[in-house]
Amino acid sequence: MKTTGFRTIxxxxxxxxxxxxxxxxxEGITGVGEARVLGKTHTVCEYLxxxxxxxxxxxxFDIEALYRRMTLLDxxxxxxxxxxxxxxxxxAFWDIIGKACNQPVYKLMGGQVTDRVQAYANGWYxxxxxxxxxxxxxxxxxxxxxxxxxxxxxxxxxxxxERDEFFKSLDLIEAVASVTGTYAQIMIEMHGRFxxxxxxxxxxxxxRFNIGWIEEPVRPGDVPALESVRxxxxxxxxxxxxxxxxxxxxxxxxxxxxxxxxPDITQCGGILEVKKIASTAETYSIMVAxxxxxxxxxxxxxxxxxxT
Numbered sequence: 001m002k003t004t005g006f007r008t009i010x011x012x013x014x015x016x017x018x019x020x021x022x023x024x025x026x027e028g029i030t031g032v033g034e035a036r037v038l039g040k041t042h043t044v045c046e047y048l049x050x051x052x053x054x055x056x057x058x059x060x061f062d063i064e065a066l067y068r069r070m071t072l073l074d075x076x077x078x079x080x081x082x083x084x085x086x087x088x089x090x091x092a093f094w095d096i097i098g099k100a101c102n103q104p105v106y107k108l109m110g111g112q113v114t115d116r117v118q119a120y121a122n123g124w125y126x127x128x129x130x131x132x133x134x135x136x137x138x139x140x141x142x143x144x145x146x147x148x149x150x151x152x153x154x155x156x157x158x159x160x161x162e163r164d165e166f167f168k169s170l171d172l173i174e175a176v177a178s179v180t181g182t183y184a185q186i187m188i189e190m191h192g193r194f195x196x197x198x199x200x201x202x203x204x205x206x207x208r209f210n211i212g213w214i215e216e217p218v219r220p221g222d223v224p225a226l227e228s229v230r231x232x233x234x235x236x237x238x239x240x241x242x243x244x245x246x247x248x249x250x251x252x253x254x255x256x257x258x259x260x261x262x263p264d265i266t267q268c269g270g271i272l273e274v275k276k277i278a279s280t281a282e283t284y285s286i287m288v289a290x291x292x293x294x295x296x297x298x299x300x301x302x303x304x305x306x307x308t
Contacts, residue, residue: 001100002026003056006092008045015123017041018295021048021088025060029099033091034297035084035266047085060093061100063272071245071269083244083269090270091301106307109275117306120148120187120212122293129155129168131175138179148212150187151176159195170205177209185212192216192242196228203233213238213260223251230257238262241291245269246277253284264291265301274305 002025009020019041021033037044054069070086071078078086094105106112121141127133134153141149153172155165173188180186188211190199199217206214213236218225220242230237238260243249245268252258261281263274278288290302 001029001059001061001096003058003060003096006048006052006056006089008048008088010041010045013295016293019044019088020297021092023055023060023089023092023096025096027100029096031060031092031095031099032297033088033093033095034295034301035088035091036294036298037084040081040084043081044085044088047081048088051085055089055093060096063090063093063270066090066093067269067273078245080242080244080267083273084267087266087268087270090272091266091297094271094301094304105271105301105304109271109304110308112307114307117303118148119146120150120185121146122150122189124149125151129153129172131171134172135175135179138176142179142184146184148185148187149176149180150189150212150215152189152191154190154193157193157198159193160198166202170202173206173209177206180210182210185210187212187238188214190215190217192218192220194218196225199225199229200232203229203235207233207235211235215239215262216241221248223255223257226252226257227255230255236260238289240264241267243268246273246280249277249280253280253286256284256286258286260287260289262289262291264293265305266292266294266298271301271305275308278305 004024004026006023011018016036019035019037023031055066098105124141125134125137127137153169176186194217196218215238217229236259239258240261241264263277265271265274268274281288292298292302
Protein backbone atom coordinates (compact mmCIF):
# COMPACT_ATOMS: atom_id res chain seq x y z
CA MET A 1 0.00 0.00 0.00
CA LYS A 2 1.18 3.53 -0.82
CA THR A 3 -0.21 6.94 0.01
CA THR A 4 -1.22 8.92 -3.06
CA GLY A 5 -2.38 12.35 -1.94
CA PHE A 6 -3.58 14.52 0.90
CA ARG A 7 -5.56 17.64 1.71
CA THR A 8 -6.14 19.71 4.82
CA ILE A 9 -9.41 21.12 6.13
CA UNK A 10 -9.86 23.69 8.89
CA UNK A 11 -13.18 23.69 10.75
CA UNK A 12 -14.24 26.49 13.06
CA UNK A 13 -15.47 25.75 16.58
CA UNK A 14 -16.82 28.10 19.27
CA UNK A 15 -13.46 27.91 21.05
CA UNK A 16 -10.63 27.12 18.61
CA UNK A 17 -10.29 25.83 15.07
CA UNK A 18 -9.64 22.16 14.40
CA UNK A 19 -7.31 21.15 11.57
CA UNK A 20 -7.73 17.88 9.68
CA UNK A 21 -5.36 16.04 7.36
CA UNK A 22 -7.02 13.58 4.97
CA UNK A 23 -4.68 11.08 3.31
CA UNK A 24 -5.63 8.75 0.45
CA UNK A 25 -4.02 5.47 -0.62
CA UNK A 26 -3.78 3.40 -3.77
CA GLU A 27 -6.00 0.76 -2.16
CA GLY A 28 -8.91 3.14 -1.68
CA ILE A 29 -8.49 3.50 2.08
CA THR A 30 -8.60 7.03 3.46
CA GLY A 31 -7.23 8.13 6.83
CA VAL A 32 -7.99 11.28 8.81
CA GLY A 33 -5.81 13.03 11.37
CA GLU A 34 -6.80 15.92 13.61
CA ALA A 35 -5.06 18.59 15.68
CA ARG A 36 -5.96 21.73 17.53
CA VAL A 37 -3.38 24.23 16.31
CA LEU A 38 -3.12 27.34 18.47
CA GLY A 39 -2.17 30.41 16.44
CA LYS A 40 -0.29 28.45 13.77
CA THR A 41 -3.03 26.83 11.68
CA HIS A 42 -1.92 28.29 8.34
CA THR A 43 1.73 27.57 9.15
CA VAL A 44 1.10 23.88 9.85
CA CYS A 45 -1.02 23.44 6.71
CA GLU A 46 1.67 25.06 4.56
CA TYR A 47 4.37 23.02 6.30
CA LEU A 48 2.63 19.80 5.25
CA UNK A 49 2.71 20.99 1.65
CA UNK A 50 6.43 21.67 1.97
CA UNK A 51 7.22 18.17 3.30
CA UNK A 52 4.72 16.17 1.26
CA UNK A 53 7.64 14.06 0.03
CA UNK A 54 8.02 12.63 3.53
CA UNK A 55 4.56 11.05 3.69
CA UNK A 56 3.12 10.77 0.16
CA UNK A 57 4.29 7.80 -1.90
CA UNK A 58 5.17 5.84 1.24
CA UNK A 59 3.71 2.82 3.03
CA UNK A 60 1.47 4.10 5.87
CA PHE A 61 2.40 1.06 7.97
CA ASP A 62 5.97 2.37 8.31
CA ILE A 63 5.34 4.86 11.09
CA GLU A 64 8.84 4.68 12.60
CA ALA A 65 10.28 5.63 9.21
CA LEU A 66 7.74 8.46 8.93
CA TYR A 67 8.90 9.86 12.26
CA ARG A 68 12.55 9.74 11.21
CA ARG A 69 11.87 11.42 7.88
CA MET A 70 9.88 14.29 9.36
CA THR A 71 12.10 14.97 12.39
CA LEU A 72 15.61 14.12 11.18
CA LEU A 73 15.88 14.45 7.39
CA ASP A 74 15.22 18.18 7.41
CA UNK A 75 18.13 20.03 8.99
CA UNK A 76 16.21 22.31 11.37
CA UNK A 77 15.31 21.28 14.92
CA UNK A 78 11.82 19.81 15.07
CA UNK A 79 9.55 21.92 17.29
CA UNK A 80 5.85 22.55 17.73
CA UNK A 81 4.96 23.01 14.05
CA UNK A 82 6.88 19.91 12.92
CA UNK A 83 5.49 17.69 15.68
CA UNK A 84 1.93 18.93 15.09
CA UNK A 85 2.23 18.30 11.36
CA UNK A 86 3.73 14.90 12.07
CA UNK A 87 0.85 14.08 14.42
CA UNK A 88 -1.72 15.01 11.78
CA UNK A 89 -0.09 12.60 9.34
CA UNK A 90 0.58 9.90 11.92
CA UNK A 91 -3.03 9.83 13.14
CA ALA A 92 -4.18 9.51 9.53
CA PHE A 93 -1.71 6.66 9.04
CA TRP A 94 -3.06 4.83 12.11
CA ASP A 95 -6.59 5.34 10.78
CA ILE A 96 -5.52 3.69 7.52
CA ILE A 97 -3.74 0.87 9.36
CA GLY A 98 -6.74 0.17 11.58
CA LYS A 99 -9.09 0.09 8.60
CA ALA A 100 -6.74 -2.14 6.60
CA CYS A 101 -6.42 -4.60 9.49
CA ASN A 102 -10.05 -4.24 10.61
CA GLN A 103 -8.79 -3.70 14.15
CA PRO A 104 -8.88 -0.85 16.67
CA VAL A 105 -5.50 0.83 17.05
CA TYR A 106 -5.00 -0.28 20.66
CA LYS A 107 -5.05 -3.89 19.45
CA LEU A 108 -2.10 -3.07 17.20
CA MET A 109 -0.07 -1.42 19.97
CA GLY A 110 0.22 -4.20 22.51
CA GLY A 111 -3.44 -4.75 23.23
CA GLN A 112 -5.85 -3.72 25.94
CA VAL A 113 -4.82 -3.58 29.60
CA THR A 114 -7.81 -1.68 31.01
CA ASP A 115 -11.46 -1.20 30.15
CA ARG A 116 -11.92 2.05 32.06
CA VAL A 117 -10.34 5.47 31.47
CA GLN A 118 -10.99 8.17 34.04
CA ALA A 119 -12.21 11.50 32.68
CA TYR A 120 -12.34 14.91 34.28
CA ALA A 121 -14.50 17.89 33.35
CA ASN A 122 -13.02 21.06 31.89
CA GLY A 123 -14.48 24.16 30.28
CA TRP A 124 -17.31 24.13 32.82
CA TYR A 125 -16.56 27.47 34.48
CA UNK A 126 -17.61 29.98 31.80
CA UNK A 127 -19.32 32.01 34.49
CA UNK A 128 -18.64 35.23 36.37
CA UNK A 129 -15.43 35.01 38.41
CA UNK A 130 -17.28 35.01 41.70
CA UNK A 131 -17.13 32.29 44.39
CA UNK A 132 -20.87 31.61 44.38
CA UNK A 133 -20.90 31.28 40.58
CA UNK A 134 -17.94 28.88 40.56
CA UNK A 135 -19.52 26.83 43.35
CA UNK A 136 -22.80 26.53 41.46
CA UNK A 137 -21.00 25.55 38.26
CA UNK A 138 -18.97 22.93 40.14
CA UNK A 139 -22.16 21.47 41.58
CA UNK A 140 -23.57 21.10 38.08
CA UNK A 141 -20.44 19.15 37.10
CA UNK A 142 -20.91 16.78 40.05
CA UNK A 143 -24.59 16.38 39.20
CA UNK A 144 -23.50 15.10 35.77
CA UNK A 145 -21.52 12.32 37.43
CA UNK A 146 -17.95 13.60 37.26
CA UNK A 147 -15.56 12.72 40.08
CA UNK A 148 -12.87 15.18 38.96
CA UNK A 149 -12.77 18.64 37.40
CA UNK A 150 -10.09 21.05 36.23
CA UNK A 151 -10.14 24.83 36.12
CA UNK A 152 -7.97 27.92 35.94
CA UNK A 153 -9.06 30.29 38.71
CA UNK A 154 -6.37 32.87 38.06
CA UNK A 155 -6.81 36.22 36.40
CA UNK A 156 -4.22 38.12 34.45
CA UNK A 157 -0.70 37.75 35.72
CA UNK A 158 2.80 37.34 34.38
CA UNK A 159 5.11 35.55 36.84
CA UNK A 160 3.04 36.78 39.78
CA UNK A 161 -0.44 38.06 40.61
CA GLU A 162 -1.49 41.36 42.12
CA ARG A 163 -2.39 40.67 45.75
CA ASP A 164 -6.11 41.31 45.36
CA GLU A 165 -6.15 38.96 42.36
CA PHE A 166 -4.13 36.39 44.30
CA PHE A 167 -6.67 36.23 47.13
CA LYS A 168 -9.62 36.33 44.74
CA SER A 169 -8.20 33.27 42.98
CA LEU A 170 -7.82 31.47 46.30
CA ASP A 171 -11.45 32.29 47.13
CA LEU A 172 -12.55 30.69 43.86
CA ILE A 173 -10.59 27.52 44.65
CA GLU A 174 -12.05 27.37 48.15
CA ALA A 175 -15.57 27.82 46.78
CA VAL A 176 -15.16 24.89 44.40
CA ALA A 177 -13.49 22.77 47.09
CA SER A 178 -16.42 23.43 49.43
CA VAL A 179 -18.66 21.74 46.88
CA THR A 180 -16.40 18.88 45.81
CA GLY A 181 -15.17 17.96 49.31
CA THR A 182 -13.80 14.44 49.34
CA TYR A 183 -16.24 13.31 46.65
CA ALA A 184 -14.43 14.84 43.67
CA GLN A 185 -10.88 15.96 43.02
CA ILE A 186 -10.00 19.33 41.57
CA MET A 187 -7.08 19.98 39.25
CA ILE A 188 -5.68 23.49 39.25
CA GLU A 189 -4.61 24.75 35.83
CA MET A 190 -1.83 27.32 36.09
CA HIS A 191 -0.92 27.58 32.38
CA GLY A 192 2.79 28.00 33.03
CA ARG A 193 2.40 31.65 33.98
CA PHE A 194 4.05 31.80 37.41
CA UNK A 195 7.50 32.37 38.81
CA UNK A 196 8.59 29.65 41.28
CA UNK A 197 7.97 31.80 44.37
CA UNK A 198 4.38 32.55 43.28
CA UNK A 199 3.68 28.91 42.39
CA UNK A 200 5.02 27.81 45.78
CA UNK A 201 2.83 30.32 47.60
CA UNK A 202 -0.28 29.20 45.75
CA UNK A 203 0.50 25.55 46.45
CA UNK A 204 1.00 26.25 50.15
CA UNK A 205 -2.42 27.89 50.44
CA UNK A 206 -4.35 25.10 48.71
CA UNK A 207 -2.66 21.98 50.10
CA ARG A 208 -5.57 21.51 52.53
CA PHE A 209 -8.00 20.83 49.68
CA ASN A 210 -8.61 17.62 47.70
CA ILE A 211 -6.25 18.54 44.85
CA GLY A 212 -5.61 16.03 42.06
CA TRP A 213 -2.70 18.05 40.70
CA ILE A 214 -1.39 21.51 39.95
CA GLU A 215 -0.73 21.82 36.24
CA GLU A 216 2.12 23.70 34.58
CA PRO A 217 2.93 25.79 37.67
CA VAL A 218 5.95 27.37 35.93
CA ARG A 219 7.05 28.01 32.37
CA PRO A 220 7.10 24.83 30.25
CA GLY A 221 10.54 23.25 30.02
CA ASP A 222 11.98 25.19 32.98
CA VAL A 223 13.09 22.16 34.99
CA PRO A 224 15.02 24.08 37.71
CA ALA A 225 11.90 26.17 38.40
CA LEU A 226 9.81 23.00 38.47
CA GLU A 227 12.22 21.44 40.96
CA SER A 228 11.89 24.51 43.17
CA VAL A 229 8.14 24.02 43.35
CA ARG A 230 8.53 20.26 43.79
CA UNK A 231 10.76 20.75 46.84
CA UNK A 232 8.21 22.94 48.62
CA UNK A 233 4.88 21.18 48.16
CA UNK A 234 3.28 17.80 48.67
CA UNK A 235 0.74 18.44 45.91
CA UNK A 236 1.05 16.30 42.78
CA UNK A 237 2.56 18.25 39.88
CA UNK A 238 1.59 17.74 36.23
CA UNK A 239 3.21 19.14 33.11
CA UNK A 240 4.10 18.30 29.53
CA UNK A 241 1.42 19.58 27.16
CA UNK A 242 3.92 22.02 25.63
CA UNK A 243 6.82 19.62 25.29
CA UNK A 244 7.31 18.35 21.75
CA UNK A 245 8.68 14.85 21.23
CA UNK A 246 10.37 12.42 23.60
CA UNK A 247 13.72 14.28 23.84
CA UNK A 248 12.06 17.29 25.47
CA UNK A 249 10.88 15.08 28.35
CA UNK A 250 14.41 13.84 29.02
CA UNK A 251 15.26 16.22 31.87
CA UNK A 252 12.08 15.38 33.75
CA UNK A 253 12.76 11.71 34.34
CA UNK A 254 15.73 11.41 36.65
CA UNK A 255 14.83 14.09 39.18
CA UNK A 256 11.25 12.93 39.85
CA UNK A 257 10.21 16.56 39.42
CA UNK A 258 6.66 15.69 38.34
CA UNK A 259 4.04 13.13 39.30
CA UNK A 260 1.99 13.23 36.10
CA UNK A 261 3.09 13.93 32.54
CA UNK A 262 0.64 15.28 29.98
CA PRO A 263 1.97 14.87 26.44
CA ASP A 264 -0.51 16.02 23.81
CA ILE A 265 -0.77 13.41 21.06
CA THR A 266 -1.63 16.07 18.48
CA GLN A 267 1.40 18.23 19.30
CA CYS A 268 3.94 15.62 20.33
CA GLY A 269 4.30 13.63 17.13
CA GLY A 270 1.36 11.26 17.40
CA ILE A 271 0.29 8.09 19.16
CA LEU A 272 3.49 6.06 18.83
CA GLU A 273 5.75 8.84 20.12
CA VAL A 274 3.51 9.39 23.14
CA LYS A 275 3.41 5.63 23.71
CA LYS A 276 7.21 5.72 23.95
CA ILE A 277 7.08 8.65 26.37
CA ALA A 278 4.49 6.81 28.47
CA SER A 279 6.65 3.69 28.57
CA THR A 280 9.58 5.72 29.90
CA ALA A 281 7.30 7.35 32.48
CA GLU A 282 6.25 3.91 33.66
CA THR A 283 9.85 2.99 34.46
CA TYR A 284 10.02 6.03 36.78
CA SER A 285 6.58 5.40 38.36
CA ILE A 286 5.27 8.62 36.82
CA MET A 287 1.62 8.66 35.80
CA VAL A 288 0.39 9.70 32.36
CA ALA A 289 -2.67 11.83 31.55
CA UNK A 290 -2.60 12.67 27.84
CA UNK A 291 -3.50 16.30 27.24
CA UNK A 292 -6.42 16.72 24.86
CA UNK A 293 -8.45 19.76 23.86
CA UNK A 294 -9.31 18.55 20.38
CA UNK A 295 -12.33 17.04 18.71
CA UNK A 296 -13.58 13.49 18.40
CA UNK A 297 -10.56 12.15 16.46
CA UNK A 298 -8.04 13.51 18.97
CA UNK A 299 -10.17 12.18 21.81
CA UNK A 300 -10.42 8.72 20.28
CA UNK A 301 -6.66 8.71 19.66
CA UNK A 302 -6.08 9.48 23.34
CA UNK A 303 -8.48 6.71 24.35
CA UNK A 304 -6.70 4.20 22.11
CA UNK A 305 -3.45 5.05 23.89
CA UNK A 306 -4.98 4.99 27.38
CA UNK A 307 -6.42 1.52 26.82
CA THR A 308 -2.88 0.17 26.37
